[in-house]
Amino acid sequence: MSKKLPSPCIxxxxxRREGHCIGCSMTKxxxxxxxxxxxxxxxRxxxxxxxxxxxxxxKYSHWTPVYLKKCAKKGVKPPFAA
Structure with missing residues (x-):
């Protein structure tokens, strides 16, 4: 079984962006x-x-490297190619 992915939240x-987070783009x-x-x-x-x-x-280019680091820390394969 695959490990659970970490939250996309960084x-x-x-x-601020019409209800979207400036860090990850998710809404509440x-x-x-x-x-x-x-x-x-x-x-995934x-x-x-x-x-x-x-x-x-x-304007979310900062998200990918932070999320990749979060996945690596959890020992989970990222859901996309880096």
Whole structure:
């Protein structure tokens, strides 16, 4: 069984971009949704959705290296190619 992915949250938590966090792009509802996901496949799909959201919104290039470091610290393979 795959290990659980760490939350995409990078501990910035400032909701300034029309309700989206300036650190990870998640809304408060999306943060709750990720916590409710139990299956690693669902978590990976959520992170994929989040990457597309960040790409559409722009200005989230800082997120990827921080999240990769978080995955490495947990010993989990990241859900995307670095």
């Amino acid at each position: 501990d910035v938590c400032k909701f 509802a999306q943060k709750k949704m990720f916590k409710a996901l139990k299956k690693p496949d669902h978590q 799909a959520f992170v994929d959705l989040l990457l597309h959201q960040q790409s559409d919104m722009g």
